[in-house]
Amino acid sequence: MPPLPCAELHLHIEGTLEPELIFTLAARNGISLPYADPADLATRYAFTDLQSFLDLYYANMDVLRTEQDFTDMTRAYLRRAAAAGVRHAEIMMDPQAHLARGVPLETCVNGVAAALSTSETDAGISTSLIAAFLRDRPAAEALEVLRDLLAMDAPIIGIGLDSAEAGYPPSLFREVYDVARDAGLKCVAHAGEEGPAAYVWEALDLLAVDRIDHGIRCLEDEALVERLVADQVPLTVCPLSNVRLRAVDAIGDHPLPAMLARGLNVSVHSDDPAYFGGYLDDNLAALVDAFGLGIDDRARLAANSVRSAFISEGRRQDLLAEVEAWRVSAHAPRAV
Ligand SMILES: Nc1ncnc2[nH]cnc12
Numbered sequence: 489m490p491p492l493p494c495a496e497l498h499l500h501i502e503g504t505l506e507p508e509l510i511f512t513l514a515a516r517n518g519i520s521l522p523y524a525d526p527a528d529l530a531t532r533y534a535f536t537d538l539q540s541f542l543d544l545y546y547a548n549m550d551v552l553r554t555e556q557d558f559t560d561m562t563r564a565y566l567r568r569a570a571a572a573g574v575r576h577a578e579i580m581m582d583p584q585a586h587l588a589r590g591v592p593l594e595t596c597v598n599g600v601a602a603a604l605s606t607s608e609t610d611a612g613i614s615t616s617l618i619a620a621f622l623r624d625r626p627a628a629e630a631l632e633v634l635r636d637l638l639a640m641d642a643p644i645i646g647i648g649l650d651s652a653e654a655g656y657p658p659s660l661f662r663e664v665y666d667v668a669r670d671a672g673l674k675c676v677a678h679a680g681e682e683g684p685a686a687y688v689w690e691a692l693d694l695l696a697v698d699r700i701d702h703g704i705r706c707l708e709d710e711a712l713v714e715r716l717v718a719d720q721v722p723l724t725v726c727p728l729s730n731v732r733l734r735a736v737d738a739i740g741d742h743p744l745p746a747m748l749a750r751g752l753n754v755s756v757h758s759d760d761p762a763y764f765g766g767y768l769d770d771n772l773a774a775l776v777d778a779f780g781l782g783i784d785d786r787a788r789l790a791a792n793s794v795r796s797a798f799i800s801e802g803r804r805q806d807l808l809a810e811v812e813a814w815r816v817s818a819h820a821p822r823a824v
């Protein structure tokens with residue numbers, strides 16, 4: 489069976505940096521790593537919470553120095569995503585994580601954008617870029633970076649909010665989101681991953697986001713669930729990430745089936761696939777294994793991803809037709 493055609497809407501490009509590529513880029517840039525080899529590095533990927541992951545995620549970015557490094561990382565993701573069935577990807581990047589270590593905005597933005605500009609011919613994937621701001625750094629810094637991105641006419645379609653969540657509520661970033669919206673950008677934010685349901689309310693009411701990244705803790709607040717269902721707010725859920733970062737104990741405890749049953753607009757994505765044990769297809773396979781998620785439910789998740797993407801109506805209808813064709817062919821009896 490061909491892979492399910494999907495839109496990947498929750499993906500940090502820096503989280504696609506595989507251990508092998510980290511070693512390749514380190515050698516290219518004359519950086520010595522404190523690990524024997526890629527396998528040794530991968531043994532460190534036993535996380536206890538979001539922060540323990542972020543510490544390694546930011547440290548590993550040190551190998552990204554040149555535009556070519558960013559382009560190579562992005563091309564590697566696109567190749568793997570194509571095999572996973574991804575047909576459209578809205579890719580987040582963390583400009584502040586690079587600026588903080590002396591890599592200019594142009595280097596990271598232009599490097600990723602170069603790979604995205606040929607993604608349709610290279611990998612058959614339409615793409616766009618979202619600049620995510622680090623919520624554990626000052627909002628004033630985010631605002632300055634946003635203004636720089638606008639001044640350089642960076643090819644971004646939206647902004648996001650990520651990094652350590654607890655203690656850094658969306659309300660801190662109101663002005664950043666106001667400026668972004670006024671500039672015609674789409675708005676998304678991580679909320680309800682480790683942080684409480686109250687942060688999802690704030691992202692909706694104070695930041696007026698178009699989508700919530702994660703949002704799994706919404707189930708702790710019945711009024712919030714009703715609001716999310718009524719407005720069909722997209723929730724970009726990342727099951728393997730939630731297990732690896734201990735937001736849920738095991739894949740069998742993941743709230744995704746409950747979220748689908750409540751009529752929430754959920755879709756499945758890979759977050760930081762190099763760190764969490766898999767790409768979009770691996771996330772779907774884990775759900776199939778754990779819950780026996782059937783063909784129609786998988787097609788519904790894919791259709792939700794397409795419905796929640798920032799794409800033209802024409803592209804949306806084309807992708808929805810691909811999902812429906814997959815659903816019909818997946819139900820068809822197979823010749824032996
Ligand atoms: N899962 C995640 N949550 C918050 N910030 C992130 N940055 C990269 N991955 C993230």
Ligand SMILES: [Zn+2]
Binds near residue numbers: 498500650678701759
């Ligand atoms: Zn994320």
